Amino acid sequence: MAEFVHLHVHTQYSLLDGAIRIDDLLRLTAEYGMPAVATTDHGTLFGAIEFHEKATKAGIHPVIGCEMYIAARSRFDKSSADSRELCHLILLAETQEGYRNLCRLATAAQLEGFYYKPRIDRELLQECSRGLIGMSACLHGEIPRRILEGRMDLADQAARTYLATFGENRFFLEIQNNGIAEQERVNQALIDMSRRLSVPLVASNDCHYLSREDVRAHDVLLCIQTGKTVNDSERLKFRTDQLYFKPAAEMAAYFKETPEALSRTVEIADRCRLEFDFKTYHFPNFDTRGPQSVEAHFEEKTRAGFERIMARVRAKNPQADEALYRERLDYEIGVVKDMGFPSYFLIVADFIRFAKERGIPVGPGRGSAAGSLVAYCLGITDLDPIAHGLIFERFLNPARKSAGGTTSRRSSPSASSRPGP
Ligand SMILES: [Zn+2]
Ligand SMILES: [Zn+2]
Structure with a gap:
């Protein structure tokens, strides 16, 4: 059979012009x-x-x-x-x-x-x-x-x-x-x-x-x-x-x-040979504007935010179990770093900070992102996940990573769970 390959094809993405699925x-x-x-x-x-x-x-x-x-x-x-x-x-x-x-x-x-x-x-x-x-x-x-x-x-x-x-x-x-x-x-x-x-x-x-x-x-x-x-x-x-x-x-x-x-x-x-890397995340890099690594910067910002929110938590509820909060914080910081999301968190936090400073309304947090104490500490969300009994794993799940989930785009904070207003 004669060898031939079609190199000129219009699919349905030639909108209202190509009829090929x-x-x-x-x-x-x-x-x-x-x-x-x-x-x-x-x-x-x-x-x-x-x-x-x-x-x-x-x-x-x-x-x-x-x-x-x-x-x-x-x-x-x-x-x-x-x-x-x-x-x-x-x-x-x-x-x-x-x-x-x-x-x-x-x-x-x-x-x-x-x-x-x-x-x-x-x-x-x-x-x-x-x-x-x-x-x-x-x-x-x-x-x-x-x-x-x-x-x-x-x-x-x-x-x-x-x-x-x-x-x-x-x-x-x-x-x-x-x-x-x-x-x-x-x-x-x-x-x-x-x-x-x-x-x-x-x-x-x-x-x-x-x-x-x-x-x-x-x-x-x-x-x-x-x-x-x-x-x-x-x-x-x-x-x-x-x-x-x-x-x-x-x-x-x-x-x-x-x-x-x-x-x-x-x-x-x-x-014509192309290869795409769908296995790693391609987030923009957060510029720390100094010698500090993104991970260290992320942790420092998060822990500083934690001290601020703990003051609020204590004022509201003197009985609050601070050890529980610290344990959760350490755990979340570990997961975020482990999954390679520090830049992502810092960038989203920067968007929200920018909006708040200019009086652009942002909600208290949407979807599963509200389950993250780190998001609360960084000002991305505005509600305490522990007081509300919200689960972090709905947002980022390290189990999916160990099961090979890092190779799946679904294990990233997806469209439905992306922190945002
Ligand atoms: Zn043409
Ligand atoms: Zn054509």
Whole structure:
């Protein structure tokens, strides 16, 4: 069987544009005997981690990519003419650095370049191109556009620029199998260009839905996106019903003249290797602004807070069992340090202190965080867990750690139990 991997795929995270669910995509990839698959959602990486985790679990090699929108001029330029000139470009993360660059690009696209679509620009791409592989994308790619305009000179120029941006063997001309007449012309021109400029070809199918039968559902999705009805003759409509996840044999039959464009998909997928560390916590580090370690600083602050709250406890209840409080304090400090949370506690305490100093209302503590004496000592919460009989282990549970719980994100102070107002 011909070896082929889809490197241009839009999942449901190409919002109201992709009709492919990640689970279904992986099932079909396995069914077709494809060793790998990429996701290249439009302008976002929303689904990247879910995809990577699920694919890895399913034994399919995941390639994380993105189909970026590139502004004609600057990403800061928000004029209507500019939005019509928006070009597509496929980026795949080859290395860890590439993934970080992809994240930077996707973030800037939303925060700085958003104008109808999340956009980057050439300047930013130049800055963030390391570790990335580029592909020339669909008919909305810059090179296909120039070809269709009859400007081969500009098409060549664009290809040279991308080559210089990504580097040798990191930029590919994408030929697609979608049955659109213009695509045929573009494919021929790209094959010519590939020989002329020594830019390798890669085959793809710009998948927007899994099977051919899904084309109608996808069309409805487009209507929802554009606020039109299916009966509207003037609306945005895809010009083909072939943007489905084609099996390798179908791709091979179509691209029989350029078999290297098929096998190259497997090579590219193989080069793109990312590993994510989900086993350790990635909290920001608290800066103690001195030689003191975060752990020592945390303990000092907590114990100082303890003396203050004990004065309050004693005033309220002279019978209070101070030994019980001290025992609980030592225990909690030990657990927090042991589980690596001192920075986290200090940072949350800093938020709450900041809010209180400025009269921003914060509640007395929410969820299971209220069960922590340390949180009370640091001013994160405002209630005495011992007087109220609240259990610390509901918040942080060292037993889950010894049972391998540190490897689970669930053992961190989770969304539902995060100390907060
Ligand atoms: Zn595209
Ligand atoms: Zn696409």
